[in-house]
Amino acid sequence: MQKQFYFEATQRLCSSLELEQSLQAYFEYVRQHLPIDGIYLNIYRPEYGDIQFLAHVDEAQTTALNKQVKISTEMQALLSQPDRPVIRIINDLEHDRVTGFVAPQVIPNIQSVILLRMLSGNTHLGVVGFYAKQKAQFCHRHAELIEPHKDTLSLITAFNLKGRNLLKANQALTQQNRLLKQAFNPCGVIGADSGLKRVMTQVEAIAKLHTSVLILGETGCGKEVIANAVHCKSQRADKPFIKVNCGAIPESLIDSELFGYEKGAFTGAEHRKAGFFEQANGGTIFLDEIGELPLSVQVRLLRVLQNGTITRVGGFDAINLDIRVIAATHRNLQAMVKKQTFREDLWYRLAVFPIEIPSLRQRRSDIPLLVQHFLEVLAAKFNLDKLPRVSAEQLDSLNHYHWPGNVRELINVLERAMIEAPKGPLNFNLLQVDKVEPAASGKHETIIIDPSHASDKLVPLEMMVSKYIAHALRITGGKLYGPGGAAEMLDINPNTLRSKMKKLGLC
Numbered sequence: 001m002q003k004q005f006y007f008e009a010t011q012r013l014c015s016s017l018e019l020e021q022s023l024q025a026y027f028e029y030v031r032q033h034l035p036i037d038g039i040y041l042n043i044y045r046p047e048y049g050d051i052q053f054l055a056h057v058d059e060a061q062t063t064a065l066n067k068q069v070k071i072s073t074e075m076q077a078l079l080s081q082p083d084r085p086v087i088r089i090i091n092d093l094e095h096d097r098v099t100g101f102v103a104p105q106v107i108p109n110i111q112s113v114i115l116l117r118m119l120s121g122n123t124h125l126g127v128v129g130f131y132a133k134q135k136a137q138f139c140h141r142h143a144e145l146i147e148p149h150k151d152t153l154s155l156i157t158a159f160n161l162k163g164r165n166l167l168k169a170n171q172a173l174t175q176q177n178r179l180l181k182q183a184f185n186p187c188g189v190i191g192a193d194s195g196l197k198r199v200m201t202q203v204e205a206i207a208k209l210h211t212s213v214l215i216l217g218e219t220g221c222g223k224e225v226i227a228n229a230v231h232c233k234s235q236r237a238d239k240p241f242i243k244v245n246c247g248a249i250p251e252s253l254i255d256s257e258l259f260g261y262e263k264g265a266f267t268g269a270e271h272r273k274a275g276f277f278e279q280a281n282g283g284t285i286f287l288d289e290i291g292e293l294p295l296s297v298q299v300r301l302l303r304v305l306q307n308g309t310i311t312r313v314g315g316f317d318a319i320n321l322d323i324r325v326i327a328a329t330h331r332n333l334q335a336m337v338k339k340q341t342f343r344e345d346l347w348y349r350l351a352v353f354p355i356e357i358p359s360l361r362q363r364r365s366d367i368p369l370l371v372q373h374f375l376e377v378l379a380a381k382f383n384l385d386k387l388p389r390v391s392a393e394q395l396d397s398l399n400h401y402h403w404p405g406n407v408r409e410l411i412n413v414l415e416r417a418m419i420e421a422p423k424g425p426l427n428f429n430l431l432q433v434d435k436v437e438p439a440a441s442g443k444h445e446t447i448i449i450d451p452s453h454a455s456d457k458l459v460p461l462e463m464m465v466s467k468y469i470a471h472a473l474r475i476t477g478g479k480l481y482g483p484g485g486a487a488e489m490l491d492i493n494p495n496t497l498r499s500k501m502k503k504l505g506l507c
């Protein structure tokens, strides 16, 4: 009988690669010979000081578990004793120090159990518990029947653990691979199949041509991301992509930065230097914040675009270039043309193929995708094992927020929440704001703090001012001066803003 029992049981145990499936087949057979109500399997993890339940099967269900029970150092010492018996009958669980403490936390109504130790080499791996819901159910005959199964059970558990570890490592690698691909693939546009679908159709249509592209959209909405996508889908993808922030170069340096200079062109010009246009030769030049270019430079830029040549500062020779131009701005260039702050001829030259990127609030369906993506990126940046949890309520607040700073603001909000609570749940401290339609100038929309959102008890004015400035800085990603900066948004002189911030202890 014992031989037959061993043979049948081993066959059941080896019937599946899934631990809980083999355990179920095994249980169905063993219960015909032993008065058991179920079987569980757990492993001892000295490095964590706990016991981890991997599987449980009873008449009603088969469950793969991942449940840990912490045990005291005294219990750990007991488990490490080398002379612990391979099989033990516990007919009254209350009186067993370790199993009496651990098993009832996972298996309800357990009263008696036969414990079969599993070993990996000489190390205690864990136990298989054959249990009953009544006391004093087991005798030595039962234990003798089960004992020969210890090697098979140890083996399938050890393999299963190896499989689990491989799976975990594989998942981590897949995730890492995905993030790396996104980091190194500039075409990785989140929302390409949803909120930016129309934009991406335009990108596909224009990418292969030589035509200039003008990208329009609010600050932080992804103009550079789309410029990158145009470049990387073009035949110039393996050639340079040079980004120039036209608003960040002092007027006196613009010519030499854009067109380069010859040795001796001015004091300090010790070597010949290639400008951004020359560096971009064969590839793409991305002129960001084109609306910030002074009129004098706009004329020279127009000449370059028309002739396809540049002359270095202090030089005489015209240098032929093959460059694709992509320009971008958050300003309303047509309104600037009317006000004569932007040249009409340059506008016509650039606006051959305009691409308008919708603001984040116009494509709210992208918010969950962006949140998921940037949570992963930030978790990798902060070396977190797990993504912090975001409650449905908090996600809802993101979905309903006005996002004047668009995707950049979303990233800042996520990053701040993650710094405050790396293990989650994340809490996004968003100001209640109401929107007013964009002004004709195309500048940032005005945000009005609506007093009806506040409680009856008003906060001191200084506190409100301080919060408002902090909010503006959050939207601009900390940028104080220049285009898209907090001073411009708040329509205040940057120096006045700085002194206000000092007074309020904000810097």
Ligand SMILES: Nc1ncnc2c1ncn2[C@@H]1O[C@H](COP(=O)(O)OP(=O)(O)OP(=O)(O)O)[C@@H](O)[C@H]1O
Pocket: 188, 189, 190, 191, 196, 217, 218, 219, 220, 221, 222, 223, 224, 225, 226, 288, 330, 407, 408, 411, 484
């Ligand atoms: N669709 C998107 N997919 C992935 N990342 C995005 C997307 N849109 C924006 N981002 C991210 O948001 C941030 C701001 O985007 P980007 O710099 O392209 O905006 P912008 O419109 O050029 O801003 P600005 O007007 O200030 O120049 C960047 O970190 C960018 O990677």
